[in-house]
Amino acid sequence: MQKHSTVEVLGCSGSIGIPRQGTTCFLIDNDILIDAGTGLCELDFSRLEQIEHVFITHSHLDHICGLPFLIDTVGVGRAKPLKVYATLPTIRALQQHIFNEEIWPDFSKIPNAENAVMEYVEIKPEEELILGERRITTVDVDHTVPAVGVFLFTPTGGWCFSGDTHQTDRLFELINQSKKVDYFFIEAAFPDQEKWLADLAKHLCPSLLFGELQKLNAACEIWISHLKPREIHQIKKELQQYPGSQPLHILSAGMIFNI
Numbered sequence: 617m618q619k620h621s622t623v624e625v626l627g628c629s630g631s632i633g634i635p636r637q638g639t640t641c642f643l644i645d646n647d648i649l650i651d652a653g654t655g656l657c658e659l660d661f662s663r664l665e666q667i668e669h670v671f672i673t674h675s676h677l678d679h680i681c682g683l684p685f686l687i688d689t690v691g692v693g694r695a696k697p698l699k700v701y702a703t704l705p706t707i708r709a710l711q712q713h714i715f716n717e718e719i720w721p722d723f724s725k726i727p728n729a730e731n732a733v734m735e736y737v738e739i740k741p742e743e744e745l746i747l748g749e750r751r752i753t754t755v756d757v758d759h760t761v762p763a764v765g766v767f768l769f770t771p772t773g774g775w776c777f778s779g780d781t782h783q784t785d786r787l788f789e790l791i792n793q794s795k796k797v798d799y800f801f802i803e804a805a806f807p808d809q810e811k812w813l814a815d816l817a818k819h820l821c822p823s824l825l826f827g828e829l830q831k832l833n834a835a836c837e838i839w840i841s842h843l844k845p846r847e848i849h850q851i852k853k854e855l856q857q858y859p860g861s862q863p864l865h866i867l868s869a870g871m872i873f874n875i
């Protein structure tokens with residue numbers, strides 16, 4: 617069956633340090649971005665120009681740092697505003713700490729507030745947004761700042777991205793209910809010996825991830841993201857010990873998934 621959409625992994629690393637493996641950024645078809653980490657640097661100008669919608673899962677730098685450069689690069693030439701979708705706390709953080717006229721210009725008022733090149737769109741978790749035949753919903757997850765995971769449903773399939781999270785239940789309830797997620801991207805940022813840091817920084821390590829995956833009651837491929845480069849070999853080794861029946865795959869920039 618011909619699939620409707622693509623999810624292209626531009627970046628899924630937990631930090632910098634591995635060339636061509638940037639931080640979180642996924643491109644759906646050619647026009648929707650999920651997060652704007654350093655992986656966004658993989659796109660040339662002509663592809664940056666095609667982006668119309670940017671969803672930001674949370675305010676941390678590794679998920680937003682490409683956004684100021686994106687709007688600077690494509691803003692002036694745009695016929696309509698670039699839409700930036702996020703929950704209210706994340707929009708407030710972007711306004712206060714990034715687009716505050718000190719770190720970066722406030723592109724939501726450029727060239728003027730009535731006719732700006734960038735527009736914030738507040739999203740409410742579990743509300744559906746329809747973009748053509750693509751339906752996008754978010755779900756609250758548990759991180760050190762307000763954060764969401766993301767679902768994409770198309771006429772031919774589904775995709776779910778956990779975002780950055782510690783242990784969480786609702787995400788799994790929604791995957792299990794939908795029965796339509798083909799690919800599930802979930803994070804494992806730290807090795808087990810740094811579980812203390814995973815708990816503090818509200819991320820997963822392999823043993824926590826294995827516990828989380830026991831909540832999964834749906835047949836989807838599982839892909840692991842956000843491995844911290846300093847410990848990547850140890851995390852991969854620990855992920856091989858997964859006792860579940862499905863294999864765990866390691867996500868990498870450059871991969872493309874048909875949804």
Ligand SMILES: Nc1ncnc2c1ncn2[C@@H]1O[C@@H]2COP(=O)(O)O[C@H]2[C@H]1O
Nearest residue numbers: 630676677678780805813816817819844
């Ligand atoms: N208490 C901490 N000690 C050391 N590093 C931390 C601590 N809290 C957060 N971090 C790091 O800061 C990073 C911020 O982005 P991440 O949440 O991806 O991952 C986080 C950790 O790598």
